[in-house]
Amino acid sequence: MARPESGSDEALLRAVAAGDAGALTRLYERHAGALFGYLYRLAGDRMIAEEILQDTLLAVWRSAAAFEGRSKVTTWLFGVARRQAHNRLRGRSGPEPVGAPLADRPDRGAGPDELAIAAAGGTPVAAAIERLSDHHRDVIALVLVAGLPLADVAEVLTIPVGTVKSRLHHARAAVAAALTAQEVPE
Amino acid sequence: MNEMLPAYAAGSLRGADRDRVRAHLEGCARCRADLAAWRALADAATPGGTAPDAAATVRAVLTRSAVEGPAGPPGDGAWTRRLRYAAALVVAEVRLIRLAVPVASALMMALGVAVVVVQAAAVAPPAAGADVVLALVAPIVAAAGVAGTYRSARDPVAELLAATPTAGPLLLLVRLALVFGYDLVLAVAASVALSATAAGGAAGLDALIAAWLGPMALLSSVSLLVAVRFGPDVALGAAIGLWAVRVLAGGVFADDNWPARLIVDAWSTNAAVLAVSAAFGIAAVVMAGRLGPHGGEPQGGWRATHPT
Numbered sequence: 039m040a041r042p043e044s045g046s047d048e049a050l051l052r053a054v055a056a057g058d059a060g061a062l063t064r065l066y067e068r069h070a071g072a073l074f075g076y077l078y079r080l081a082g083d084r085m086i087a088e089e090i091l092q093d094t095l096l097a098v099w100r101s102a103a104a105f106e107g108r109s110k111v112t113t114w115l116f117g118v119a120r121r122q123a124h125n126r127l128r129g130r131s132g133p134e135p136v137g138a139p140l141a142d143r144p145d146r147g148a149g150p151d152e153l154a155i156a157a158a159g160g161t162p163v164a165a166a167i168e169r170l171s172d173h174h175r176d177v178i179a180l181v182l183v184a185g186l187p188l189a190d191v192a193e194v195l196t197i198p199v200g201t202v203k204s205r206l207h208h209a210r211a212a213v214a215a216a217l218t219a220q221e222v223p224e
Numbered sequence: 225m226n227e228m229l230p231a232y233a234a235g236s237l238r239g240a241d242r243d244r245v246r247a248h249l250e251g252c253a254r255c256r257a258d259l260a261a262w263r264a265l266a267d268a269a270t271p272g273g274t275a276p277d278a279a280a281t282v283r284a285v286l287t288r289s290a291v292e293g294p295a296g297p298p299g300d301g302a303w304t305r306r307l308r309y310a311a312a313l314v315v316a317e318v319r320l321i322r323l324a325v326p327v328a329s330a331l332m333m334a335l336g337v338a339v340v341v342v343q344a345a346a347v348a349p350p351a352a353g354a355d356v357v358l359a360l361v362a363p364i365v366a367a368a369g370v371a372g373t374y375r376s377a378r379d380p381v382a383e384l385l386a387a388t389p390t391a392g393p394l395l396l397l398v399r400l401a402l403v404f405g406y407d408l409v410l411a412v413a414a415s416v417a418l419s420a421t422a423a424g425g426a427a428g429l430d431a432l433i434a435a436w437l438g439p440m441a442l443l444s445s446v447s448l449l450v451a452v453r454f455g456p457d458v459a460l461g462a463a464i465g466l467w468a469v470r471v472l473a474g475g476v477f478a479d480d481n482w483p484a485r486l487i488v489d490a491w492s493t494n495a496a497v498l499a500v501s502a503a504f505g506i507a508a509v510v511m512a513g514r515l516g517p518h519g520g521e522p523q524g525g526w527r528a529t530h531p532t
Contacts (some may be wrong), residue, residue, distance in 0.1 A: 091276060164268045181235075
């Protein structure tokens with residue numbers, strides 16, 4: 039592997055592997071917004087997102103030396119974050135099972151919907167996103183919240199770019215359908 | 225064009241692609257509407273609030289790293305870490321076993337082999353077989369070793385062990401595996417040596433092993449059980465006593481009365497004997513976990529630390 043340019047993500051990660059805590063801080067600062075936004079979207083709760091963020095940075099701190107430079111640091115970082123989120127969120131009562139079209143669900147009345155809306159940050163769209171299946175929400179969070187290029191998203195999720203695109207469109211259609219069912223204009 | 229819009233809306237599109245999308249949007253109302261929908265979705269999906277402070281977060285992470293113990297070398301899975309731990313435990317236990325125990329065991333076994341060899345040379349063929357001698361020596365050697373695996377009060381390392389975070393039964397199990405495994409290897413080696421030199425007479429290797437395996441397992445497990453409950457000295461005495469009864473029943477008493485036959489049958493190699501031995505062994509380890517707070521010292525006995 040060529041010597042990483044100083045100041046690059048690779049160089050920072052090398053320094054982290056060598057035990058440089060300052061490098062970890064700089065690496066985190068560089069990706070903080072995207073990384074935390076992604077985790078917040080997945081967890082749906084700020085406290086839990088912060089815990090997963092710590093798990094992620096701890097994993098980075100401990101396994102930085104295992105980074106082989108075969109992928110970009112960004113995709114490696116999000117891969118670690120995704121695994122940590124999965125570890126912590128596993129077993130939590132999840133959203134609707136994969137592929138269940140939200141539009142087919144009977145309207146459960148205002149009570150739970152309003153609660154979900156409030157929990158998801160106050161907007162019906164956010165509530166609908168909250169109810170997406172895991173892999174739809176993952177794609178939305180990586181592309182639209184973290185702002186990762188589609189090629190990177192494909193690498194993080196280890197799926198083809200075409201699948202990323204189709205999942206994005208399905209996710210949007212599901213959100214639109216959920217909103218139509220609630221008769222809220224998108 | 226359509227499929228670049230999500231990335232464009234999220235701002236992750238760069239260079240020529242971004243310029244192309246921008247140019248296209250000028251003249252395409254449908255794509256502008258589509259883009260607006262993606263933007264609305266992106267806005268709704270983006271949670272409010274800023275990311276946690278970098279310095280504070282990294283500090284918390286470093287604290288956790290220190291508190292939760294050092295990580296294994298990079299790339300380690302949970303299994304390699306566990307294996308490494310087990311290996312370290314075995315090495316540590318090996319260093320704690322008194323040299324006298326393995327040396328005495330080996331000498332006893334060597335004596336047994338020597339008796340067979342000498343006898344085979346001195347006496348005409350229908351001499352006492354190698355299987356008989358091995359069956360007499362191997363079980364008592366193993367039982368004596370196993371009785372010593374249970375940490376006695378006089379053991380100078382008992383105090384140290386009482387302070388280790390590793391569970392007492394686990395330590396006992398490791399020590400047991402070491403000592404019993406060592407005696408097993410010794411006995412097998414003796415059997416191989418005897419069957420190879422033909423001093424063992426007609427008996428094959430499997431017959432030789434069958435002669436001592438069951439009794440060795442049973443006597444050792446009884447010895448361990450007694451050691452856990454009453455201490456190693458009592459266990460050693462019990463093992464010797466039991467074995468004396470077996471030896472007498474097999475040789476001195478009349479062969480054909482039923483108590484003697486029963487005793488000899490109980491000390492042979494078969495599935496029932498091995499199962500009972502295993503059950504005794506498990507019971508002993510479980511009991512070691514229940515007894516005493518200091519890794520299973522005998523109840524009411526000496527404690528590693530004295531209350532002041």
